[in-house]
Amino acid sequence: MFAEGETVFLEDAEGKRHWLKVSFGMLKVQGLGAMDGSKLKGLDDGDRVTLVGREYTVFRPGAMDLIGSLERGAQIISPKDAATILMHCDVKSGDRVLEIGAGSGGLTTALLTAVGPTGHVHTMELKEENAKRTERNVARTGLDSRWSYSIGDAREADPGIDWQADALTMDMPDPWLALPNLDPLLRAGGRLCAYVPNMNQMESIVTALREAGYADVRALENIQRFMEVHPGGVRPSFDTLGHTAYLIFARKRAAPVTERAGESENRSQARFNKVKHASGDGPCPRIADSVK
Numbered sequence: 001m002f003a004e005g006e007t008v009f010l011e012d013a014e015g016k017r018h019w020l021k022v023s024f025g026m027l028k029v030q031g032l033g034a035m036d037g038s039k040l041k042g043l044d045d046g047d048r049v050t051l052v053g054r055e056y057t058v059f060r061p062g063a064m065d066l067i068g069s070l071e072r073g074a075q076i077i078s079p080k081d082a083a084t085i086l087m088h089c090d091v092k093s094g095d096r097v098l099e100i101g102a103g104s105g106g107l108t109t110a111l112l113t114a115v116g117p118t119g120h121v122h123t124m125e126l127k128e129e130n131a132k133r134t135e136r137n138v139a140r141t142g143l144d145s146r147w148s149y150s151i152g153d154a155r156e157a158d159p160g161i162d163w164q165a166d167a168l169t170m171d172m173p174d175p176w177l178a179l180p181n182l183d184p185l186l187r188a189g190g191r192l193c194a195y196v197p198n199m200n201q202m203e204s205i206v207t208a209l210r211e212a213g214y215a216d217v218r219a220l221e222n223i224q225r226f227m228e229v230h231p232g233g234v235r236p237s238f239d240t241l242g243h244t245a246y247l248i249f250a251r252k253r254a255a256p257v258t259e260r261a262g263e264s265e266n267r268s269q270a271r272f273n274k275v276k277h278a279s280g281d282g283p284c285p286r287i288a289d290s291v292k
């Protein structure tokens with residue numbers, strides 16, 4: 001049964017969605033006006049309800065529905081890529097994730113859904129306006145109790161967490177420059193994902209990860225084709241989204257046992273001294289502004 005305060009959406013026969021927070025008093029629903037919230041009492045996921053003469057189905061949103069409904073500024077991650085990140089980084093209930101690059105909170109929403117009520121996601125974002133937009137989006141989803149954020153440059157600033165992450169995701173233009181700063185915040189055995197739109201960026205982060213001794217370094221691209229299915233006319237959609245970004249994954253190795261006792265910060269940082277690549281300052285480039 002729906003509880004007061006829960007975020008749900010009403011879907012009409014044409015598939016149009018109206019989002020609302022459940023309340024059993026009078027409700028204002030965008031696009032529908034005021035409605036009697038008591039009609040939602042006793043209803044559950046997928047139930048039908050008639051409001052002002054029209055029938056709607058009430059659904060509890062999943063991560064994909066929530067991502068599709070976000071207020072957007074920076075380009076959000078596509079569901080095909082978010083799903084791949086969750087699987088390759090093994091993000092699951094109770095995990096702690098450090099995310100770089102809030103954008104609009106697309107990946108944040110997928111991560112928050114996956115870590116569940118006992119997990120936590122901390123997002124570090126360079127620009128205050130992106131962090132604030134993500135804060136509004138996360139509040140709307142109702143997943144805010146498992147989320148925190150800080151504003152700063154991941155290449156040098158301290159994200160301000162007092163734990164080591166099970167997974168580190170970096171959706172930023174020059175993740176190889178942030179690696180020396182963030183590596184100590186990923187636990188041994190933890191998984192890392194970098195998400196970059198261009199091949200030269202992919203090469204730089206893969207090289208940096210190899211030089212830093214990460215295991216299982218691999219890179220991939222997801223191409224997903226939607227299908228048009230009509231009686232007598234079945235074909236791939238003309239609107240298929242092709243390239244979005246390259247996904248790079250790796251797993252952190254602990255320091256060799258011989259080095260562990262008394263390992264100084266300098267010593268662990270020494271692994272990164274060789275990592276010197278061109279900086280990709282500026283807003284996160286994605287297809288629209290990077291492939292011209």
Ligand SMILES: C[S@@+](CC[C@H](N)C(=O)[O-])C[C@H]1O[C@@H](n2cnc3c(N)ncnc32)[C@H](O)[C@@H]1O
Pocket residue numbers: 074075076077100101102103104105106107108124125126127130152153154155171172173282283284286
């Ligand atoms: C493409 S957006 C991320 C989109 C996000 N994953 C989503 O699904 O909505 C990249 C974000 O990384 C942030 N960013 C870029 N460089 C950064 C840095 N050095 N430290 C922290 N955040 C950075 C940008 O301000 C931008 O918000």
